[in-house]
Amino acid sequence: MTESVEPNSPESPVPRTAVSDHGRLFRAERDQHITEYHTHIAASLGALGDKQWAGPDSVRVPLAARMHSPIRDRRDLRRALLAAILGSEPEPQGIHLVHGMPGCGKTAVALTVFDEAVGGHDITGLWVNASSTTSFRAGMLAVASDRGASQDEVDAARAGRRPAADLVWHYLDRSAERWLLVLDNADEPAIFQEPGWLRSSPRGTVLVTTRHGSAPLWHGAASHPLGVLDVSDAVEVLLDFQVGDTDLAALGQLAHSLGCHPLALMLAGTYLGQQVLEPVTVHDYLQRLRHDPSTVLDLGAEPGERxxxxxxxxxxxxxxxxxxxxxxxxxxxxxxxxxxxxxDPLPAGLLAPPRLDATALAQADPALTGDRANAAVMGLKSQSLISLQDVPGDSGRPTVRTVQAHALLLDTVAARIPLDQRDIVLTAAAELLSQLLATSDDQYIDSQSLRLFAPHATALLRRSTSTSSRALEPALTVVRGLRLQSYARGDYATAHALGEAATAATRDGATPDALADRYELARALTGVGRFAEAADLHQESLDARQTLLGADHPDTLASAHALGLALYGLGRFAEDEQHMRRAADGRRRVLGPEHPDTLESRACLSEAIGEQGRWAEAEDLARPNLAISERALGAEHPHTLQSRIALAWLLSRNDQLDEAETLARATVSDSERVLGPEHPRTLNAQDLLAGILLRQHNWREAEHVARSVAEVRERIFGPEHPHTLAIQARLARILIGAGHRQQARDLVAHTLTVSTRVLGPEHPGTLNCREVYELATAEEHA
Known part of the structure; x- marks a missing residue:
């Protein structure tokens, strides 16, 4: 019996028939015709003892579901595999291993390559399900039958009277046709441990798909790791399913939320594309996805999917x-x-056995003790559920061994932790971070640890908040500690992320701690240049603190000071002066005239006064303030540096350039040593020095300093931060003075466009930028 079949057609019939003692196998000539022939497969597998065993319907038909979306982003891998399969020389084509995390598309790659090799070239395709010993052995014996083994030979191998692997490879090595043998879902390499099952042959190529990418058995195989898709390809997958929403930004957000995971994209796309009676928008789907990702995604599976x-x-x-x-x-x-x-990469040291044993994880189900941790981690790695990688350390420090898992995997696992296990696991996670990040009151953790652990602290707090876990308070303590240290180091972006997490956890609270979370978030917003948002949140915090704590409470005065700084960033100098004066006077009265907070508020107050052109009044405040700070705190205290730079700025604006230069150079030197060369306050001092050098017509050094500040600010703060725009405008002034007018025009034209959009057309920074632009283009208009 023959039946015509179009190769590579999605509608091609796939013959399916049960195989019993005298069952059927289907044989095809390059998948053009299906030819029925009989084979006799006994009811037992010999040593396997499977009394109800049935072999595969056909090893010529891939035992995998056809894809609803074309395979994406695997072009190089497909080309490499096809080149190996089609090698022109009669040499062994080898064993190729496609490995990666569950659902990343390993079978889809193998299926596509299989179709390409069989449908377009003189290759015989053979497909074996290697997910279990039973299916693998049955499939390989069917391969032997397909390649010409007699029924008696197959029966003998199956009954253990002759080596099964030798029989299979005897006929594969003598095949008249070139072949491709796919061993799909080979996730338990122990299946192949019987000697001789995995071999190379001069007549074909073996393609193995597996989650287990590092088994010793694979030694000598060509390894092809498979990850997730690029965002652009992930969006294309969603579009293939006609999801109904062609908003590329929304689809990009969905793809990002799914971690560009191929199986998740397929399930999401299927569900969205099939909602006919009551269409679901991508936005609605995203909202549902956040609550229970695994359940929502599985809605896209076929009914009764087994x-x-x-x-x-x-x-x-x-x-x-x-x-x-x-x-x-x-x-x-x-x-x-x-x-x-x-x-994100999680330093593996967090999972050190002594740390694990200090938690209650031994009472978890399953129990986890320190002596079993390493084997468990390596087991997860063997199944591609996690990866181990070395992350570069900070300058002069060694690399850090880290553990990392895909976001979708973590989200779905977290959502399905049994209720009686959540507190145990979350509390242990909080204790591990607390142990590792604990420091004395006058010490900070190193910047490398801060960089690596901050995202994990925010994620832990989010998980603890959503489950009302006992881990909430310890997780919140960790986040608050890291937030404080990030801000002190001038890492405002990290402080902002941590601040948002803490504020979300205490959003409904009216306690001093909850108000402190809002205050710290507003401070971070000022640091990242979002002055309007910061001012609004600071005003809200100031009002709430005044009501709850009183007008002269140190926290209330801190809010007044911080509000003044945000208003300064907005160019609202009179309002800045009002709040900063309240802070300075209140702190002097409550904390004393030599307290660091008092001295900082007085320094900032002098700048607010100076910005309004009252130079003498400002200097009369700033000069004695610096003297008190040097006497009370020392010449290199951060608050003394703040007082010194404030006086230097006032003197430079009042044409006292020599003294201003001396103070500015001293502040730059001390700030680099005390705070670090890339701390925002160090950059502010360098910015001021560049301005003084500009006014002294020292073009060469001014340009050098300004370019250095501009490069660091753009790298750390971003190209649109107000401080980045300010130094670019200053650099343009310097270039004009140095005679590089064309460079200045190009720079300031872009800066003016961005400044107008980010700060507004009437902001002092934008007005300054427009003035520089007019200077740069004055020669053209003359």
Whole structure:
């Protein structure tokens, strides 16, 4: 019996028939015709003892569901695999291993390459499901039959009377046709440990798909790791399903939320594309996705879907079940612990055995003790559920070994932690961070640890808040500590992220701590240049603190000071003076004239007065303030540096350039030593020095200093931060003075456009930029 079939057609019939003792196998000539022939497969697998065994319907038909979306972003890999399969020389084509995390598209790659090789070239395709010993052995014996083995030979191999692997490879090595043998879903390499099952052949290529990318058995195979898609390709996948919403920004947000994970994209796209009676927008889908990602994603599966690899809720569990069979039940608890943190690289030292044993994870189910942690981590790595990588350390420091997992994996695992296990796991996660990041009151953790652990602290707080866990308070304490240290280091972007997390956790509170969270978030907003938002939040915090704590409470006065700084950034100098004067006078009265906070408020007050042109009054305030600060705090105290730079700025604006230059150079030198060369206050001192050098017509040094500040600010703050725009305008002035008018025009034209959009047309920074632009273009208009 023959039946015509169009190769590579999605509608091509896939013959399916049960195989019993005298069942059927289907044989095809390059998938052009399906030819029925009989083979006799006994009811037992010999040593396997499977009394109800049935072999595959056909090893010529891939035992994988056809894709609804074309494969994306795998072009180089497909070309490399096809080149190996089609090698022109009669040399062994080798074993190729495509490995990666569950759902990343390994089978889809193999299926596409299979179709390309069989449908367009003189290659015989053979497909074996290698997910279990039963299916693998049955499939390989069917391959032997396909390549010409007699039924008696197959029966003997199956019954253990002759080596099964030798039989299969005897006929593969003597195949008249070139072949491609796909061993799909080979996630448990132990299946191949019987000697001789995995070999190279001069007649074909073996393509293995697996989650287990590092098994010793794969030694010598060509390894092809497979990750997630690029965002642009992920959006294309969603568009393939006709999701109804062609807003590329919204689809990009959805793709990002799904971590560009191929299976998740397919499920999301399927669901969105099939909602006919009551269409669901991408925005609505995203809202649902945040609450229970695995359940929402599985809505896109076919009704009654039985292939667990095509369900997000179970695809990770298959790997955990395999690890459990290998004697590693602890991997479940380790993965749950990791799901409390962010998908960023997590320093592996956090999971050191003594730290784990100091938590209650030994009472978790499954229990996790320190002596089992390393084996559990390596087990997760073996199934591609996590990766281990070395992250570069800070300058002069060694690399850091880290553990990392995909965001979607962490979200779905976290959402499905049993209720009776959540507090144990979340509290342990908080204790681990607290142990590692604990410092004495006068010490900060190193900047490298701050950089690596900040995202994990915010993720932990978010998880703890959403579950009302006992871990909330310790997690909040960790986030607040890191926020304080980030701000002190001048890392305002990190302080802002931590501040947002803390504020979200205490949003409904009216306690001093909750108000402090809002205050700190507003300070971070000022640091990142979002002055209007900062001013609004500071005003709200000031009013609430005044009501709750009183007008002269130190926290209330701190809010008045911080509000003044935000207003200064907006160019509202009179209002700045009003609030800064309140802070300075109140702090002097409550804290004393030599308190660091008092001295800082007085220095900032002198700048607000100076910005309004009252230079003598401002100097009369700034000069004695610096003297008090030097006497009370020392010449290199950060608040003394602030007082010194304030006086230097006033003197430079009042044409006392020599003294201003001396003070500015001293401040730059001390700030570099005390705060660091890239601290925002150090950059402010360098900015001022560049301005003084400009006024002294010292063009060469002024340009050098200004370019240095501009490069660092753009790298740290971004190209549109108000301070970045300010130094670019100053650099343009310097270039005009140095005779580089064309460079100045190009620079200031762009800066003026951005400044107008970011700050507004009437902001002092924009007005200054417009003045520089007019100077740069004056020669053209003359």
């Amino acid at each position: 292939d667990l690899r095509r369900l997000i809720s179970s695809t990770w569990q298959l790997s955990l079940d395999a690890l459990h069979r290998q004697g590693l039940p602890e991997t479940t608890t380790v993965l749950r612990l990791l799901s409390c943190y962010a998908p």
